[in-house]
Amino acid sequence: MNMFSLEGKVAVVTGGGQGLGLATAKRFVEAGAIVTIADLRNCAELAQEIGCDFIQADVSNETDVENLMKKTAEKHGPLDIVVNNAGIISPEQMIDNAVVADYQRLFNVNTIGALLGIKYGAKYMRDGGSIMCTASNSANGDFAGYGPYIVSKIAIVGLVKAAAIEYASRNIRVNCICPNTIDTPMAYVEGCETELEVVGIITPLGRMCEPEEAAALYHFLASDDCGYITGEDIYIDGGVKAGHPIKAMDCILKALEAKA
Numbered sequence: 001m002n003m004f005s006l007e008g009k010v011a012v013v014t015g016g017g018q019g020l021g022l023a024t025a026k027r028f029v030e031a032g033a034i035v036t037i038a039d040l041r042n043c044a045e046l047a048q049e050i051g052c053d054f055i056q057a058d059v060s061n062e063t064d065v066e067n068l069m070k071k072t073a074e075k076h077g078p079l080d081i082v083v084n085n086a087g088i089i090s091p092e093q094m095i096d097n098a099v100v101a102d103y104q105r106l107f108n109v110n111t112i113g114a115l116l117g118i119k120y121g122a123k124y125m126r127d128g129g130s131i132m133c134t135a136s137n138s139a140n141g142d143f144a145g146y147g148p149y150i151v152s153k154i155a156i157v158g159l160v161k162a163a164a165i166e167y168a169s170r171n172i173r174v175n176c177i178c179p180n181t182i183d184t185p186m187a188y189v190e191g192c193e194t195e196l197e198v199v200g201i202i203t204p205l206g207r208m209c210e211p212e213e214a215a216a217l218y219h220f221l222a223s224d225d226c227g228y229i230t231g232e233d234i235y236i237d238g239g240v241k242a243g244h245p246i247k248a249m250d251c252i253l254k255a256l257e258a259k260a
Helices: 019-030 044-050 062-076 100-123 147-166 193-202 211-222 246-259
Strands: 010-014 034-039 053-056 079-084 125-134 173-179 233-236
Touching: 010 019, 010 062, 010 100, 019 034, 019 044, 019 079, 019 211, 034 062, 044 053, 053 062, 062 079, 062 100, 079 100, 079 211, 100 125, 100 147, 125 147, 125 211, 147 173, 147 233, 173 211, 193 246, 211 233
Parallel strands: 010 034, 010 079, 034 053, 079 125, 125 173, 173 233
Antiparallel strands: none
16 A cells, blocks of 8 residues: 555645745655646746646635636546645734735735635535645744734634535545744745744754645645544644743843843
């Protein structure tokens, strides 16, 4: 028996042009899946290089998302796997200075994008499929100034739980993963430097997550071997949720000593 095989399964990965989405698409292809990546940018050449199809799509646009799922199903057959991974972040802003448009923009892409991916992914999916979303360890709280991102990612966790209940009758599993800082272009967005400065201190494993490590979790959840896992928000955060690492405590104690 070939454990965790995705042989012949039809998969869609949004945000597949870089970072976690790209790493996931590559891993799915290696496991035997027939993969279509979607991205806001034109990634047709990249898709060809890694053995995928490409459909350009804005995940916050309902017509685009239905077109993505429908065209993939028409070409390859009913979907088996959908990864709603596309997402954005905004520069740090405190709630005192909240820009409502920034909250709305992140919610539209991160949360509504996941909602539409679930809605139309399930519509064109065979029973017994797997739908997954990229949330974040921000769903457990995060840095001051990350309000728009935190709100959008917490909402994904709730959405996944609601969807897991509603699609259980079709044996469609719906889960999300909650990574901490992944070493992707999003980690280096201007205005979000705080996270880069402290991730090695506050993470017990002392480093960022590699996109391939998070992709491995998606591979696990996509496979038929995980047929009894649904409605879960699974943290892949190097131990952040477990508690404060020794290195962080040392920094705090030194700061207190200096203040005294």
